[in-house]
Amino acid sequence: MTNNRAILYEHFSDVEQQRETSTTGIWVFVASEIMFFGALILAFSVYRFSYARAFSEGAQELNAVLGAVNTAVLFTSGLTMSLAAATNKMGAKFPTILLLLVSAILGAVFLAIKGFEYHEDWTKGLFPGEGFHWGGANSPQVQLFFILYFIMTGFHALHLLVGIGLILVIAWLVLRGWIHEEHFMPLEVAGIYWHFVDLVWIFLFTLLYLLGGKV
């Protein structure tokens, strides 16, 4: 594959149409993901209204400092992903690979911090199920908070894990010369997915960590 021309698949009339189709495809997927996470956020909001005090008490157990650090980590990975897309268009192969690897590492750092938080919750007896232990009142409602907390953050972490794999594959394809300055759509599409994971976290951080502790 030569690096000085775009790859045009036979069912497209031109490169521009092919790029537009890729972008539309990922946005259809993102729209379905908006509905997926939106339904979880809706469920959380309804129970937040219903059991305000219990949810507030549950949220106060979360580590807001680690939540804020993780938000900064994800924003930084968003920057490096955007810069990777930009350097790829400039034809800078190795800076692109480096930026992609930094994005993946930052994703892994996020997961490590999240894992530390989960461990903290587990040792405090806050993981829902038989081992759940809550000394105060409203134990079933507080447990419901933690059920929603673990489902929402767990699915987010799963999306991040998929994103890390996707970035590593893209970095490999850049290294092999399959993705380059004329054939950049796979990198752009992976970037849109990665930024969507950032977007979801903005709302999870605000609802669970920042707003959660209020009655």
Added chain:
Amino acid sequence: MKGKNEAVQAVWTYVALLVLLVISVGLRVFHLGIVESILLLVIAGIEAVAVLLFFMRVKASSRLIWLFAGGGFLWLGILLVFVISDYVSRSWWR
């Protein structure tokens, strides 16, 4: 150069996101009650729009992409508004 402009835009978006993050975390110090909750949601909204427009490059995309991006949020908005208005306007669930 197209790539260079994209890089500059990404850096500015990142700086804005970090500033908004610091503001949202800093708001906890002031204990503003309901005002704080509203401000936090507004800040989250601004951060989300910044990510959508500049990181996800919706601003530079065609109208078709605007339609798909807007469509997802439109249907989510309908879901949220109808369900939450039902819950807050009735007493049967209390």
